Amino acid sequence: xxxxxxxxxxxxxxxxxxxTLLNRILTEPHGKxxxxxxxxxxxxxxxxxxxxxxxxxxxxxxxxxxxCTVRGDLxxxxxxxxxxxxxxxxIIVETTGLADPAPVAQTFFVDEDVSARARLDAVxxxxxxxxxxxxxxxxxxVKNQIAFADVIVLNKIDLVSADELVDVEKNIRAINAYATxxxxxxxxxxxxxxxxxxxxxLDRILDIAPEFLEDVHVHHDESVQSVAINLPGDIxxxxxxxxxxxxxxxxxxxxxxxKGILSFKDEPKRFVFQGVHMILDGDLQRDWKADEVRQSxxxxxxxxxxxxxxxxxxxxxxx
Amino acid sequence: xxxxxxSLTQRVEPIxxxxxxxxxxxxxxxxxxxxxxxxxxLGMNHQRVQPHGDAAILVAxxxxxxLLTGGDDGKIISTKPDGSSTVLGDEKGKWIDAVAIxxxxxTAWSTGKKVVARDGKGALKEWLAPTTAQGLCFAPKGYxxxxxxxxxxxxxxxxTEGKPEFREWKGSHxxxxxxxxxxxxxxxxxxxxxxxxxxxxxxxxxxxxxxxxTRSFSWSHDGYWLATSGADAAIIWPFKDKDGPMGxxxxxxxxxxxKVSAVSFHPRALVVAIGYEDxxxxxxxxxxxxxxxxxxxxxxxxxxxxxGWNKTGNRMxxxxxxxxxxxxxxx
Numbered sequence: 001x002x003x004x005x006x007x008x009x010x011x012x013x014x015x016x017x018x019x020t021l022l023n024r025i026l027t028e029p030h031g032k033x034x035x036x037x038x039x040x041x042x043x044x045x046x047x048x049x050x051x052x053x054x055x056x057x058x059x060x061x062x063x064x065x066x067x068c069t070v071r072g073d074l075x076x077x078x079x080x081x082x083x084x085x086x087x088x089x090x091i092i093v094e095t096t097g098l099a100d101p102a103p104v105a106q107t108f109f110v111d112e113d114v115s116a117r118a119r120l121d122a123v124x125x126x127x128x129x130x131x132x133x134x135x136x137x138x139x140x141x142v143k144n145q146i147a148f149a150d151v152i153v154l155n156k157i158d159l160v161s162a163d164e165l166v167d168v169e170k171n172i173r174a175i176n177a178y179a180t181x182x183x184x185x186x187x188x189x190x191x192x193x194x195x196x197x198x199x200x201x202l203d204r205i206l207d208i209a210p211e212f213l214e215d216v217h218v219h220h221d222e223s224v225q226s227v228a229i230n231l232p233g234d235i236x237x238x239x240x241x242x243x244x245x246x247x248x249x250x251x252x253x254x255x256x257x258x259k260g261i262l263s264f265k266d267e268p269k270r271f272v273f274q275g276v277h278m279i280l281d282g283d284l285q286r287d288w289k290a291d292e293v294r295q296s297x298x299x300x301x302x303x304x305x306x307x308x309x310x311x312x313x314x315x316x317x318x319x
Numbered sequence: 320x321x322x323x324x325x326s327l328t329q330r331v332e333p334i335x336x337x338x339x340x341x342x343x344x345x346x347x348x349x350x351x352x353x354x355x356x357x358x359x360x361l362g363m364n365h366q367r368v369q370p371h372g373d374a375a376i377l378v379a380x381x382x383x384x385x386l387l388t389g390g391d392d393g394k395i396i397s398t399k400p401d402g403s404s405t406v407l408g409d410e411k412g413k414w415i416d417a418v419a420i421x422x423x424x425x426t427a428w429s430t431g432k433k434v435v436a437r438d439g440k441g442a443l444k445e446w447l448a449p450t451t452a453q454g455l456c457f458a459p460k461g462y463x464x465x466x467x468x469x470x471x472x473x474x475x476x477x478x479t480e481g482k483p484e485f486r487e488w489k490g491s492h493x494x495x496x497x498x499x500x501x502x503x504x505x506x507x508x509x510x511x512x513x514x515x516x517x518x519x520x521x522x523x524x525x526x527x528x529x530x531x532x533t534r535s536f537s538w539s540h541d542g543y544w545l546a547t548s549g550a551d552a553a554i555i556w557p558f559k560d561k562d563g564p565m566g567x568x569x570x571x572x573x574x575x576x577x578k579v580s581a582v583s584f585h586p587r588a589l590v591v592a593i594g595y596e597d598x599x600x601x602x603x604x605x606x607x608x609x610x611x612x613x614x615x616x617x618x619x620x621x622x623x624x625x626x627g628w629n630k631t632g633n634r635m636x637x638x639x640x641x642x643x644x645x646x647x648x649x650x
Binding site for chain 1: 339341377391431531532
């Protein structure tokens, strides 16, 4: 598990500050070597790192799952990089401003050769504080990029007022309730805020503040939203897992991402799951600590999710 | 079961390759290893040359005269058994995704959608595939190249002006191979299946049931059998009849608790060398399924990535993901 190469996916709309962040990651003294997969060779110039050009070739998996798309070029590039083990410590994938992050993320679950060797560390989305509101109206890609983020770099905050900034944050929270937000100018964020997050181990979703969620829920009627659920006590895996499978199969095209940490009855370990569209991945991880409150937390991010229906279904799985 | 007395392990001479072995081949009587770090290792005295300088070797192929390598420097280089090398093509730093060798010194390579064919005299022809070219294979006769890509494969005559012939089948096609009689074209797919076309009438063949991707093919010397990797045994499809494997079950040789990662048929007999993810190698005789152990499973040396026989079939070279390699000499 730990010897898998960590992969950081860098997304963000045109002009948000992605390349600035990438350059910052690559030039800061951190003693690490990166393999960087970019779409255009251009303003990034680095000596020590391995830069690979990609084509963003997205294709459907021929497996009956309509929303299951992967990046064919990524599979090939990672296969090539893995022959040079030891030449780099981590991989960064930069996507174009218009890219949907789903195929990138799904590549790390669907392709067995890739998932055996590399693991998605985090999806980092750079957001332009000045233009986000307009972009949310005009560019559906921006919503998806925010929905997919584990970490959001809210950039160019020097170009907005304090009130505007609060608004922008609410806009983001309405779409994605659990991502960590870092407010920056010129993408100046410390590297440990974006690298080595192991964001897919999901600990952070424990930090969601439900009040805040309710608040933004009332304010916005975004086409992409988060449904977060927090249940104290245990749930019954015999009930929950079949429901989760059915739900993601039925609603897969609408669910952009889901994550959860579950407290199963009579199980000393925490069960952690995550998914992208219809693809689910989950296993038992560490033990519940003695001083930890046993509870189940999960987040579904997507289009047209019916909060009441989800809440009712999950509630029915309580022990 | 494998009888210890039926073991050939004492007849393997190890080679310290030290890097991921991309291809293990014989050129004449000389074992040759193409290594991911860019080194080509020649002969039993382990002469090392660096045709790609500091760059990596990504793909390789070989025939009786040369090793053909494609690197992440965008170069396509032919290396002779004496260690001398010639740059056949230069795609300016783009990764080379596939290479192939045809008759009379012809070669081909691809990077992204761009496919280049080079005839024996050095004339270059280019074609842009509809999507990234994943695999290349020359037809056994004539100057004709098969290219596998997304949603099918294309058959291209580089010396004619006409559009390549497109054979459609939904999904992502990885590697491609012609049957030695030129009647069938077979691809491996992202979805853990093989797809075949009978070229005369375009009839589709689906060869499924693999738990993982097939990344190694090998035809028997008589052209009647196709051995494939990707399952817990070598899956060997019959191609003798005019319908090929249609409606027939494949043979399974060398069933073990490890996936087959490489296959290589003996050049003169119905014996197939089977390499596994745990590093084990068996020889298996098709006629009676008798097995001989060449190499036991070895921890931390990685899967077998490539194997190749010399022309007479008394020696075989192999290499692994972690840089172990060796040469088997048969009694």
